[in-house]
Amino acid sequence: MAVALIRMPSQSEAPAHDRVYRGLRQLVMHGELMPGQALTLRGIGKQYGVSMTPAREALRRLTAEGALTLSASGRVTTPELSNDRIEELAQIRALMEPELASRALRRAHLALIDRMEAINDANARAIHRQDPVEYIRTNLEFHRTLYLRAQSPAMLGLLETVWLQLGPTMRTLYTRLRRTTAPPHHRLILEALRAGDDAALRLALRTDVTQGLRHLQG
Amino acid sequence: MAVALIRMPSQSEAPAHDRVYRGLRQLVMHGELMPGQALTLRGIGKQYGVSMTPAREALRRLTAEGALTLSASGRVTTPELSNDRIEELAQIRALMEPELASRALRRAHLALIDRMEAINDANARAIHRQDPVEYIRTNLEFHRTLYLRAQSPAMLGLLETVWLQLGPTMRTLYTRLRRTTAPPHHRLILEALRAGDDAALRLALRTDVTQGLRHLQG
DNA sequence: CCATGACAAATGTGATCACAAATGCAGATG
DNA sequence: CATCTGCATTTGTGATCACATTTGTCATGG
Incomplete structure (x- = not known):
């Protein structure tokens, strides 16, 4: 279908993946997410109005910091700590x-x-x-x-x-x-x-x- | 134009982005890269035989760990520490x-x-x-x-x-x-x-x- | 000789797609 | 009632593309 792209203000704002990262990071750090909460690329993307690519980068970054846990199949959740x-x-x-x-x-x-x-x-x-x-x-x-x-x-x-x-x-x-x-x-x-x-x-x-x-x- | 994709072994190996991550991580940790060394998505992709996407994920992960430094324009280099x-x-x-x-x-x-x-x-x-x-x-x-x-x-x-x-x-x-x-x-x-x-x-x-x-x- | 400006190449970003694997659920089976 | 099987759906992965911006280069002018 390939709809015409929506043109963004094109101002030099922060990159989309960074906005997503910061938003999620705050949710995690302030305890606004329950342990074991699942996060999906498409879900995050929809929430922040971006495609999967920036969402993926944000999740990858957060898992690298230990803020999120990566399952064997690549699923991302908030950690359930022992x-x-x-x-x-x-x-x-x-x-x-x-x-x-x-x-x-x-x-x-x-x-x-x-x-x-x-x-x-x-x-x-x-x-x-x-x-x-x-x-x-x-x-x-x-x-x-x-x-x-x-x-x-x-x-x-x-x-x-x-x-x-x-x-x-x-x-x-x-x-x-x-x-x-x-x-x-x-x-x-x-x-x-x-x-x-x-x-x-x-x-x-x-x-x-x-x-x-x-x-x-x- | 969407050319037919090259089929990979399809064995359930480690994901490509993880292989790239591990390879680069070892290079950085063992000091095989000079401080200030620049890394590009396409360059990394070519070295590891993957596209930009896994290379990007690996670099994002490494910068999140402090192994690499992100310039204001998004360029990635090994850190030059004061x-x-x-x-x-x-x-x-x-x-x-x-x-x-x-x-x-x-x-x-x-x-x-x-x-x-x-x-x-x-x-x-x-x-x-x-x-x-x-x-x-x-x-x-x-x-x-x-x-x-x-x-x-x-x-x-x-x-x-x-x-x-x-x-x-x-x-x-x-x-x-x-x-x-x-x-x-x-x-x-x-x-x-x-x-x-x-x-x-x-x-x-x-x-x-x-x-x-x-x-x-x- | 150095600074400057224009142009070409390189580069990161984000969207989209195809695909395989994992997941979830309904219905059948014991 | 619990368990398993089959299938539709969901989901992560990786490739590719268009685009704006940055970087590098080279010629020009001071």
């Missing part, structure tokens, strides 16, 4: 995040701490409102805001792939334990930052990271 | 590799240590033969053989992406300093393993990792 894998990813977070925080410590001036406090307030509201996606989003933003000051782009990049892998699982975990009160760790982190106490900061991050994920054990 | 970036990647290695080694320690029985010793001999021969690619290959195999025992696939996966990012740079570094004698760190690692000394093992790995990459400073 308890061992969740534990391991938590340990990786516990290894990297205190290091990033420590590096950010000396560069963390007051404006940064204030901004983190604001994000933490939004986080507390999300908890009270029982909004898992917003909770995950603000929680990650809280951490990322701090780590950006570490000036360690490679390490932060690696850490974000870990967050990505945990995205769908976080969603089910945080909806499962229906927490109604904010965990105290973020306050400890802020206090350590204000005090300039490296050891306390590292400890606060380690407990924040491991505590949040170790509550799933069933 | 000194800061090299330093940061070395610090990441120094953070992860002692951890992996420590986890492998209690599972490291004699057969493993013997195998590592054999790999280390091959490594020494590669140094004497002035063969940078074989040196890098055996060096990484030495480390990976140990870390596989850590039973931490996620952490090992992350570490391999770090190795990937360093691949092309390692090549130029190791050819630059034309070492003729093996560094002593691998022997220290083996001794610590035999002694079951965790602290010594961690220290040996940290120095092996940082020492090898800190010699570039010019």
